[in-house]
Amino acid sequence: MKKRLLSIMLVAAMVGVMVMGCSQKADNGDSGDASDSGDSDLITVGYAQVGAESDWRTANTESFKSTFTKENGYELIFDDAQQKQENQIKAIRSFIQQGVDYIVVAPVVETGWETVLEEAKAEGIPVILSDRQMDVSDESLYECWVGGNFIKEGEDGGHWLEDYLKEKGMDGEEINMVTLQGTIGASAQVGRTEGFANVLAENDNWNMLELQTGEFTQAKGQEVMESFLKKYDDIDVVIAENDNMAFGAIDAIKAAGKTCGPDGDITIISFDAVKAAFDAMIAGDLNCAVECNPLHGPRVAEIIQKLEAGEEVDKIQYVDEELFDTSMDLEEIVKTRAY
Amino acid sequence: MKDKSLVRRITGHRLFMPLVCLAIVLLANLLRQPDFFKITVKDGTLYGYVIDVINRGSELVILAVGMTLVVSSSAGTDISVGAIMAVAAAICCFILSGGQVSVNEYANPYVLGVVIALVLGAICGAWNGFLVAKLRIQPMVATLILFTAGRGIAQLITNGQITYIRVPEYKVLGGSISGLPLPVPFFVSLAVVILAYILLKRTSLGLYIEAVGINPKASRLVGIKSSLIIFLTYAFCGLCAGIAGLVASSRIYSADANNVGLNMELDAILAVALGGNSLGGGKFFLMGSVIGAYTIQALTTTLYAMGVSADQIPVYKAIVVVIIVSLQSEELRKWFKKKFATKKVVESEVA
Numbered sequence: 247m248k249k250r251l252l253s254i255m256l257v258a259a260m261v262g263v264m265v266m267g268c269s270q271k272a273d274n275g276d277s278g279d280a281s282d283s284g285d286s287d288l289i290t291v292g293y294a295q296v297g298a299e300s301d302w303r304t305a306n307t308e309s310f311k312s313t314f315t316k317e318n319g320y321e322l323i324f325d326d327a328q329q330k331q332e333n334q335i336k337a338i339r340s341f342i343q344q345g346v347d348y349i350v351v352a353p354v355v356e357t358g359w360e361t362v363l364e365e366a367k368a369e370g371i372p373v374i375l376s377d378r379q380m381d382v383s384d385e386s387l388y389e390c391w392v393g394g395n396f397i398k399e400g401e402d403g404g405h406w407l408e409d410y411l412k413e414k415g416m417d418g419e420e421i422n423m424v425t426l427q428g429t430i431g432a433s434a435q436v437g438r439t440e441g442f443a444n445v446l447a448e449n450d451n452w453n454m455l456e457l458q459t460g461e462f463t464q465a466k467g468q469e470v471m472e473s474f475l476k477k478y479d480d481i482d483v484v485i486a487e488n489d490n491m492a493f494g495a496i497d498a499i500k501a502a503g504k505t506c507g508p509d510g511d512i513t514i515i516s517f518d519a520v521k522a523a524f525d526a527m528i529a530g531d532l533n534c535a536v537e538c539n540p541l542h543g544p545r546v547a548e549i550i551q552k553l554e555a556g557e558e559v560d561k562i563q564y565v566d567e568e569l570f571d572t573s574m575d576l577e578e579i580v581k582t583r584a585y
Numbered sequence: 586m587k588d589k590s591l592v593r594r595i596t597g598h599r600l601f602m603p604l605v606c607l608a609i610v611l612l613a614n615l616l617r618q619p620d621f622f623k624i625t626v627k628d629g630t631l632y633g634y635v636i637d638v639i640n641r642g643s644e645l646v647i648l649a650v651g652m653t654l655v656v657s658s659s660a661g662t663d664i665s666v667g668a669i670m671a672v673a674a675a676i677c678c679f680i681l682s683g684g685q686v687s688v689n690e691y692a693n694p695y696v697l698g699v700v701i702a703l704v705l706g707a708i709c710g711a712w713n714g715f716l717v718a719k720l721r722i723q724p725m726v727a728t729l730i731l732f733t734a735g736r737g738i739a740q741l742i743t744n745g746q747i748t749y750i751r752v753p754e755y756k757v758l759g760g761s762i763s764g765l766p767l768p769v770p771f772f773v774s775l776a777v778v779i780l781a782y783i784l785l786k787r788t789s790l791g792l793y794i795e796a797v798g799i800n801p802k803a804s805r806l807v808g809i810k811s812s813l814i815i816f817l818t819y820a821f822c823g824l825c826a827g828i829a830g831l832v833a834s835s836r837i838y839s840a841d842a843n844n845v846g847l848n849m850e851l852d853a854i855l856a857v858a859l860g861g862n863s864l865g866g867g868k869f870f871l872m873g874s875v876i877g878a879y880t881i882q883a884l885t886t887t888l889y890a891m892g893v894s895a896d897q898i899p900v901y902k903a904i905v906v907v908i909i910v911s912l913q914s915e916e917l918r919k920w921f922k923k924k925f926a927t928k929k930v931v932e933s934e935v936a
Contacts, residue, residue, distance in 0.1 A: 297843045298745045304686075307745070326745065328736060328843050430896045459895035463844045464837040469641060473889035476634055477618070494837070501761065503627040522687070522749070 288321040289550065292341030293350045293376075297329045301489065301520035305585030306352070306377065306540035313543030320547075329429075331355055335362045342369050348550055349373045355431045356381040363387040372553060376542045378433035385561065389553065392545050392563045394538045396434050400441020402569050403515045403536045407483065408445065410513070410533070410571075421452050423483035424474045426460040426467050426491040434538070435459075438487045438517055455481070460491040467491030471498035483513045489523040489535065492516035496531045507531045508572045519570055524580040527572050534571040540585055541565070603860050603876040606909045610883045611635075618890045629763045634890055636767065642882030643770035644670070644829040644846070647777045648853035649874040651710075651825030653862060654781075654818040657798045659717055660866030661724020662854045663819060666826040668735025669709045670846030673830030675739035677702035678748040678840035687749040695754065703827045709735070710823015714816035732850065739842035749839040759835030770832045777828060778875055781821075785871065794818060798866035852881050859909060880909070 291314050295307055307324070314320035323346060327333035331354045341349050342365055349371055353359065359380045366373050367387055375391040382388070411417045425442070428435030439457065446452050455478050460467035467486060474481060475498060484499075484506070486492035492514055499506045506512040507530040516523055519535035526532040542565060549559050570579065595601060614621035614634070624633035648666050655663045680701055683692025691698075709731055716727035761768040785791030793814050796804040801811040826846075833845050858864060859880055860873025884905055888898050911917050 298740065298743075298747060298841075301747060304746050326740065427895060456892050457894070458889065458892070463841065464839070465833065465841075465844065468836065469637075470889060472637055473634070473886065476620070476632075476637070477890060477892070501627075502632065 288316065288319060289348065289554070290321045290323065290344075290346040291348045291350060291550070292323045292325070292337070292344070292346040294325050294327055294334045294337040294341070294352065296334075296352050296354050296378075297326055301522055301585070302518045302538065302540050305520065306542060308585070309541040309543035310350070310546070311543075313547050318547070327354060329354055331358060335359075338362050338366065342366055342371060345369075346371060348553075350376050350546055351380075352377045353380050353433075354378075355429075356433060356436070357431070360384070360387065374546055374549060376546060377540075390549060390559050390561050390563055392542050392549065393433075393565065394567050395564045396437020396538075397441040397444075399517055399536045399538060399567065400438040401444055402441075402567075403438070403485065403517065403534070404442045404445025406534050406536070406569060406571065407513070407515060408449065417451075419451060421449075421482045422455055422478065422480050423452060423485060424455050424471075424478065424481055425457040425485040426470055426487060426495060427457050428459065428462045428487040428491075430459050432462070434462075434517070435487055442485060460486070460494065462488050462490060464490040464494040467494030468498045469494075471495040472502070475499065475502045475504070481512055483515065486514060486516045489516050489518045489520050489526075492532060492535075493522065493526065496526065508533055519568075520585060521580060521583060524570070524576050524583070527570065528576050528580075530572070532572075534569065537568045537570065539565040539567050599861055599870050600873055600876065602913050603873045603880070606859065606912065607876055607880040607883060610880055610887060610905065610909075611638075614887050614890060621887075621890060628761075629766070630761045630768070631766050634886055638879060638883045638886050639771050640768040641886065642879045643768075643774040644833050645849065645852055645856060645878040645882060646774040646875050647825050647829040647832070648849060649856040649860070649878040650777055650781045650871065651818075651822030652853040652857050653860070653869050653871055653874040654785075654794055655724070655822045656854075656857050656862060656864055657866055657869035658794045658815045658818040659724050660798060660864070661717065661728075662850075662857075662864065663710075663713055663728045663822050664725060664850045664854075665709070665713060665728040665731035665735055666822065666829075666853055667846035667848060667850040668732050668739070669706055669823055669826035670830030670833060670849065671736050671739040671840075671842050672709060672742070673702040673706045673827040674834035674840040674845045675742040675748070675842050676705050677831055677834060678750055679742050681750050681752075681755070682748050684744075685748075686746050687751060689751050691750070691752060691755075699831060702831055703824060706827020706830065707820050707824040710826065711816070711820040713823065714819030717819060718812040718815040736842055739840070739845075743840050743842050745842075747839050747841050751838060756835055756838050759832050759837075770836075773828065773832055777825060778871070782871060790814075795868050799868070853878070855906065856881055859913070861913060 293310050296303060298304055310322060311324065314322035323341065323344065325337035327337060334351065334354060338349060338351065339362060349366055351373060353375065356379060360382055363373060363382060364387065372389040374389050377393045379391055380388065411421065427439060446454055456474065458470045460470045467490060471494060484495050486495055495514060496506055499512055504511050506514050509530060513533045516532055516535045517538055519537040523532060523535040527535065545563060545565055552559050570576065621634045624631050624635060626632065652663060652666065677698040680693050680698040681691050681695065682688045713728050713731060716722045717724050758769055758773065793809050796809060797811045797814045805811045830845060834840050856877035857874045859877030860870055862869050862873055884902060888901055893901055
């Protein structure tokens with residue numbers, strides 16, 4: 247009996263760990279390329295990437311890998327944190343130990359970074375944030391932040407919908423919508439939700455039925471959309487806070503016997519605008535994709551060069567972003583896209 | 586008297602508590618979502634929340650089958666199954682795409698990808714089995730190796746990219762075929778359960794596994810090769826993880842090394858425990874684990890259906906699991922009985 251109770255308690259403990267989402271996992275902080283830079287002329291940059299959660303992230307990684315090359319005078323130490331903050335903190339510590347010149351972080355979540363940033367500051371290593379922001383009490387802990395303006399992206403998506411509905415003559419009707427949110431607490435989720443909510447507040451006839459997280463993945467986006475479709479008969483608009491969740495939503499909508507896209511029952515707005523999103527728009531499944539430019543590498547390199555020259559840099563640096571919808575000549579645009 | 590014995594026989598049945606828990610989770614929906622049990626037909630396929638539970642729970646059922654045997658034979662858990670799923674998905678997509686990031690047609694035959702993925706899954710399981718059975722490393726520690734390294738291997742295979750196989754046939758395993766009333770993953774899980782059941786009950790393998798789990802030394806003395814049995818259960822568990830990985834990959838027609846099967850090892854262990862199996866090894870109830878797996882999925886689907894906001898979901902899940910687990914705790918039941926009995930005694934004394 248004791249054994250049984252013990253095992254039950256163990257399970258409870260394991261479940262506790264699981265649901266708290268703090269399961270310690272896979273550290274690859276010291277994988278392969280952690281070798282010391284033999285060449286002292288090279289600027290060593292450690293990049294703590296979130297993981298390979300989506301095509302966008304992949305393009306972002308590629309941008310860094312192609313910018314910070316030996317030919318350009320850099321040595322890049324890349325770390326994939328597999329969506330875990332612990333892994334990123336571990337990676338940053340290992341960067342500090344290796345004595346890199348600059349640390350670039352794309353934080354998984356906004357909070358809980360003070361300690362490790364202070365360690366970097368004590369060593370005099372400037373930290374540059376990419377993509378997502380950090381919520382720290384002391385802003386001097388990091389040098390600057392490079393990324394998209396998520397609130398503006400959310401607002402852009404909202405304004406696009408306003409125009410689109412006006413064009414279709416539906417601007418007076420009751421519009422029911424649902425949102426597939428990103429990983430709760432991530433800057434992209436917070437910003438896009440807030441930005442869209444700003445536009446939502448201006449339109450009395452827009453009715454946000456429910457927001458639920460799809461954790462930025464296709465599988466979860468599909469699962470949550472399946473649930474939405476059963477719960478609400480009349481969904482007019484789906485806001486997917488990244489492309490992958492939109493793909494999942496498209497599959498779920500089709501499986502439910504409904505149609506989506508410009509000629510369908512349900513309008514889908516997606517964020518990020520990766521190549522696959524263009525394919526989905528060309529195929530007529532997706533209405534609109536708000537770009538979130540992942541090519542941060544060159545901008546970060548520019549900042550590092552400025553810092554090397556002893557110049558001051560702006561705290562917040564937005565990258566340029568656009569919006570694409572099915573009324574554009576997408577086949578031509580997609581040819582010019584790097585991701 | 587006769588009635589009482591019938592009631593006792595039902596309540597005393599080993600599947601009674603797991604079934605009650607599943608029923609409670611499902612019935613809770615009636616409070617907020619009366620439509621929960623409504624099933625309609627769309628495209629010749631059944632459609633409804635309950636179907637979602639059956640569909641989405643498939644991978645977990647497959648994992649739970651393998652996990653049950655591992656727990657039974659070695660009194661330990663295989664925590665690498667989620668990572669093995671990712672490895673299987675990655676190798677399958679890698680072979681089918683021929684190393685490209687996104688393809689619209691197979692670079693290699695579908696069967697080749699599937700077979701190699703399953704073989705690799707079984708090899709991963711066999712590795713775990715080797716460590717546990719031959720080298721006698723504690724199961725948790727032995728499987729921790731692949732738990733940590735598995736996703737790294739998957740990343741290496743896919744080159745850190747999400748590999749897409751945009752071929753309609755690839756989606757079949759995780760989708761539905763019109764005309765077939767239930768989604769394909771359900772049939773895959775059904776096949777695994779039936780196969781395991783036949784293998785365990787029609788041959789003496791099931792008995793051997795239980796015997797080894799109860800007392801490996803005694804089993805060896807009566808002529809059962811304990812280490813071989815333990816090795817086989819781990820290899821089978823790896824194979825199950827491979828199958829689950831293929832289903833999960835087919836759902837999103839891609840290999841997402843970071844997210845396929847994420848945290849599912851914990852759900853699988855929980856499913857085994859919810860099914861009334863002792864994590865201390867020995868006797869096992871395969872159907873209990875299957876019901877446990879559906880209970881976990883039912884809980885997830887329920888929380889979506891009830892519209893619990895995303896940031897609160899883990900809290901609700903934890904509360905429900907604690908309740909279910911304690912419902913099944915015999916110590917707690919005994920404690921209640923004792924408390925109740927003493928109360929009665931006190932009352933009668935007062936009177």
